[in-house]
Amino acid sequence: MSTATVASTAPVPSPPRALNVSRTTATAARVLRQLRHDPRTIALLILVPCVLLVLLRYVFDGSPHTFDNIGASLLGIFPLITMFLVTSIATLRERTSGTLERLLAMPLGKGDLIAGYALAFGTLAIIQSALATGLALWMLGLDVTGSPWLLLLVALLDALLGTALGLFVSAFAASEFQAVQFMPAVIFPQLLLCGLFTPRSEMHPVLTAISDALPMSYAVDGMNEVLKHTDVTATFVRDVLVVAGSALLVLGLGAATLRRRTA
Numbered sequence: 001m002s003t004a005t006v007a008s009t010a011p012v013p014s015p016p017r018a019l020n021v022s023r024t025t026a027t028a029a030r031v032l033r034q035l036r037h038d039p040r041t042i043a044l045l046i047l048v049p050c051v052l053l054v055l056l057r058y059v060f061d062g063s064p065h066t067f068d069n070i071g072a073s074l075l076g077i078f079p080l081i082t083m084f085l086v087t088s089i090a091t092l093r094e095r096t097s098g099t100l101e102r103l104l105a106m107p108l109g110k111g112d113l114i115a116g117y118a119l120a121f122g123t124l125a126i127i128q129s130a131l132a133t134g135l136a137l138w139m140l141g142l143d144v145t146g147s148p149w150l151l152l153l154v155a156l157l158d159a160l161l162g163t164a165l166g167l168f169v170s171a172f173a174a175s176e177f178q179a180v181q182f183m184p185a186v187i188f189p190q191l192l193l194c195g196l197f198t199p200r201s202e203m204h205p206v207l208t209a210i211s212d213a214l215p216m217s218y219a220v221d222g223m224n225e226v227l228k229h230t231d232v233t234a235t236f237v238r239d240v241l242v243v244a245g246s247a248l249l250v251l252g253l254g255a256a257t258l259r260r261r262t263a
Contacts, residue, residue, distance in 0.1 A: 020112055027116025032123065035090070045086055045124050049078040049132045057140040064141065071142045072223040073196050075151060079128055079159035080216065081187055087121050087166025088179040095170060114255040118163055125159030146226035150236070154222040157243045161215055164250035171257035190216035195224075215246035 035041055056074065060067040133152045136142040144151060165186060173179040193200070193211035200211045211217045222239035229236070 023112040024115045024119060027113055028119035028123070031090075031117060031120035035120070035124070041086055041090070042124075045082055045128055046131060048082055049128060050135050052078055053132060053136050053140060064143075067140070068143045068227070070196060071136055071140070072144060072151065072227045073194075073220045075129075075132055075136055075142075075155050076158040076219040076223050077191065077194070077196065077216065079125060079132065079155055080162035080165075080219065081183075082128070083121060083125055083159045083162030084166045084169075084187060085180070085183065087117070087163045088170045088173070088182065089166075089176050091117065091167055091170035092173050092176055092179045096175070110255045114167060114251055117167055118160070118251055121163040121166075122160055125156055125163060129155035129159050144227050145230050146228075146232075150226045150232065151223065154219060154226065154240065154243070157240060157247065158216075158219045161219070161243055161247040161250070164247045164254065167254040168250050168257065171254070190214045193217065194220045196220060215243055218242040218246075 053071070053074065056071065057067050129152055133148065133155055137144070137148050137151070169182040169186060170179055173182060189210075193203070193207055193214060194216040195211070200208050200217060203211065218239040222236055222243065225233055225236040225239065
């Protein structure tokens, strides 16, 4: 048998499918090292939500009650939007530069890659959510009835949902500009229908039904539950589970879109 025949019949190793802790953490560490050298991205992630909260607080300086009503909701919306933007652009940059192509040729499973990205951006989401929540509660005077830890939990889950959505939509964009263009399609409808501007029950029945299927609606509902109730309610548990489940579902869809683009 010739050498060419042996080479052609030899099995081609496939990347591992099971999640591996060391591969996942190595991927997360690599992403964090890259982000460390990008101060503009760090500023967008960490500082912009805080600056927007401060701006909003003094826009309603003459009506603190208004800030109390919408401030908690925006604690969930701002992290979701910023994490969506940064994650979609950063992931697309790695797709177009060929980094993902090279990584997929290595013994690295799709689950490891997606989990590593989620872990890296999730770490930043924890910092972002903690700073924004602490600023709103202890410096801007946001008045909430429930526990600040529950507020932080919802803010963190919203940021993770934004990360998952950003990873997912990056598969369908060919440039960073196109990644930003997905924001009106993915984020703006949720923003308009989440109940921030008017209670969802007062919308047209068709829009109410649509809003019931959008995860941002449950993020805002969860924040409002903390705003109004001292204890953990059944509605709050439902909202948290829906947001967390949506993030996991979208992460799974993001893993399914990871494929080699060249032969």
